[in-house]
Structures are given as C-alpha cells and as structure tokens.
Amino acid sequence: MKFGVLQFPGSCDEVDALQAARRVGDAELLWHGERDLRGADAIVVPGGFSYGDYLRAGAIARFAPVMESVIAFANDGGPVLGICNGFQVLCEARLLPGALLPNANLRFTFRQVKLEIANPDCAFTSAAAGAASLSIPAKHSWGRYYAEEHTLDEMERTGQVVLRYLPGHNFNGSLRDIAGVQNATGNVFGLMPHPEHAVDEMTGSTDGLRIFESMRLTVEGARA
Amino acid sequence: MRARVLIRPKAGILDPQGVAVERALPALGFEDVSGVHIGRLVELDVQDPSQLQAMCEKLLANPLIEDYEVQLLDGSQ
Numbered sequence: 001m002k003f004g005v006l007q008f009p010g011s012c013d014e015v016d017a018l019q020a021a022r023r024v025g026d027a028e029l030l031w032h033g034e035r036d037l038r039g040a041d042a043i044v045v046p047g048g049f050s051y052g053d054y055l056r057a058g059a060i061a062r063f064a065p066v067m068e069s070v071i072a073f074a075n076d077g078g079p080v081l082g083i084c085n086g087f088q089v090l091c092e093a094r095l096l097p098g099a100l101l102p103n104a105n106l107r108f109t110f111r112q113v114k115l116e117i118a119n120p121d122c123a124f125t126s127a128a129a130g131a132a133s134l135s136i137p138a139k140h141s142w143g144r145y146y147a148e149e150h151t152l153d154e155m156e157r158t159g160q161v162v163l164r165y166l167p168g169h170n171f172n173g174s175l176r177d178i179a180g181v182q183n184a185t186g187n188v189f190g191l192m193p194h195p196e197h198a199v200d201e202m203t204g205s206t207d208g209l210r211i212f213e214s215m216r217l218t219v220e221g222a223r224a
Numbered sequence: 225m226r227a228r229v230l231i232r233p234k235a236g237i238l239d240p241q242g243v244a245v246e247r248a249l250p251a252l253g254f255e256d257v258s259g260v261h262i263g264r265l266v267e268l269d270v271q272d273p274s275q276l277q278a279m280c281e282k283l284l285a286n287p288l289i290e291d292y293e294v295q296l297l298d299g300s301q
Contacts, residue, residue: 106244
C-alpha cells in the first residue's frame with residue numbers, strides 16, 4: 001500500500017511522517033500545489049505551521065489545491081490521518097468536527113503524553129488492540145480541542161472520540177480530555193500528539209507505529 | 225469601500241489570552257477591570273461589500289469558535 005504525505009509551505013513533520021509510513025508501506029510526499037494524489041491509498045496531513053498558521057492554524061492550508069483532492073478522497077471513503085497541524089487543517093476543512101484553540105496555559109508545550117484508546121474498533125487504532133495506553137509525544141501551542149456540548153455528546157455516543165489524554169496528561173485544556181477524533185464515517189482521523197515521532201525504540205516508544213500499522217490493515221482489509 | 229472586520233472568541237469559550245491580560249492589569253495599578261477578551265482585526269478594501277459576510281464565514285472567522293462584526297468605513301479612510 002502507499003501513503004501520500006502532504007507538504008505545505010511551513011510543514012515541518014512531513015519527513016518524519018514519511019519515514020514512519022515507510023515502516024509499514026510505501027510513501028511519498030505530495031506538494032500542496034498539486035492535485036494529483038498519485039495513487040495513494042491513504043493520506044497523511046502532517047504537523048507544522050502550514051502557511052505560517054496565519055489567521056488561524058490550518059485556515060489557509062484548507063484551501064490548498066491538494067486539499068481539494070484530499071476532501072474528495074475522504075468523501076469517497078479514503079483513509080486520512082491528520083497529525084497536530086494536520087488535525088487543525090482537517091477541522092478547518094470541516095472533515096472533522098470541532099476546532100483547536102490556544103492551549104489553556106498559553107504555552108508551547110512539548111512532552112510525552114499517555115493516551116487512552118477510547119475507541120479500539122477504530123480503523124486507526126485496530127493494531128493497538130489490547131494496549132492499555134499509548135505513549136506518544138505532543139508539541140503544540142494550539143491544541144485545546146473544542147466542540148459544542150451537544151456535538152461532544154453525540155461524538156461520545158457514536159465512538160468518534162478515539163483518543164483521550166489520561167489523567168494528568170491533558171496539558172492543553174481539551175474538553176473531555178479529547179486528544180483524537182474521527183469523522184462520523186470513521187475514515188478521517190485527527191490527533192494532536194505525534195505518532196510519527198514514536199516509531200523507534202531509540203526515542204523511547206514505538207506506540208505511534210500502531211496508528212500507521214492500523215491504516216495499512218484497513219487499506220489491505222478493504223482490498224481483500 | 226474600506227471595511228473592518230472584528231473577530232472575537234465566542235462568549236463562553238475560555239479565552240486564556242484575555243484572562244492573562246486581565247490578571248496583568250491590576251499588577252500595573254489598573255484595578256476593577258473585567259471581561260477582557262482578545263480578538264483579531266482585519267481591514268480590507270472591497271468592491272462589493274455584500275461579499276463580506278461570506279468572506280467571514282468561509283475564511284476570516286471560524287463561526288464555530290468566533291463571532292464577527294463587519295463595519296463599513298468611510299471610503300476616504
């Protein structure tokens with residue numbers, strides 16, 4: 001299978017995402033100005049500061065030419081993973097519910113976080129089945145997840161809340177400790193922590209690899 | 225036509241920047257200040273002011289988390 005990893009001006013984690021994806025399949029970068037997804041079976045919208053985060057994080061990137069194709073790909077059921085700034089882009093594109101606001105502590109924070117898998121049947125967490133929690137680094141200043149109360153209730157009821165910060169790990173003030181959410185059809189997933197930075201024992205955890213592995217299983221399962 | 229768009233965090237959503245500034249003011253001797261909120265200001269020239277609302281809804285503001293207010297200014301500004 002092949003991952004397509006988007007690259008915007010201001011992206012900074014696309015190479016780590018590319019390397020992480022290559023541990024489970026093929027992967028190539030897709031420049032923001034192109035519309036051709038080059039036969040990718042899954043899309044990763046990486047972290048960074050697309051278009052300088054001008055106006056609001058993700059607000060401009062959402063209108064990039066490549067995003068037109070990604071939105072069509074997602075609406076067609078294709079798997080899309082958004083990490084950190086990629087999560088913000090997917091929210092701005094309305095592919096995911098809610099929005100990310102400045103951290104409650106107003107600080108850029110970089111730390112390892114422990115995550116509860118709130119929905120283990122999700123297409124993006126299936127390879128983590130049985131794991132008590134995931135340990136993945138997070139690094140951002142705009143990561144406070146927000147959605148309206150009735151939206152949050154509905155999301156919890158339908159399994160759209162995929163990952164939660166464990167007690168003591170919600171440093172950004174996200175409502176209901178939400179760290180990662182999926183869309184109603186379960187093929188678009190966004191999270192603030194960075195699974196692509198947790199794929200090698202050298203950096204202390206390989207839990208992030210399970211997200212990429214889950215995507216591979218999903219794509220190959222759909223083919224079989 | 226010169227236009228000004230004021231964008232504010234929606235009421236009820238925690239605005240940590242506003243809170244930080246509100247806490248800083250008394251430290252400088254400015255007492256009895258409350259309800260501080262920090263937003264954004266966008267000024268622009270437009271041919272067709274009737275497009276401003278759509279601009280706000282689609283790009284300038286995120287209506288889920290922000291309220292916006294459009295002001296049309298005197299063309300001489």
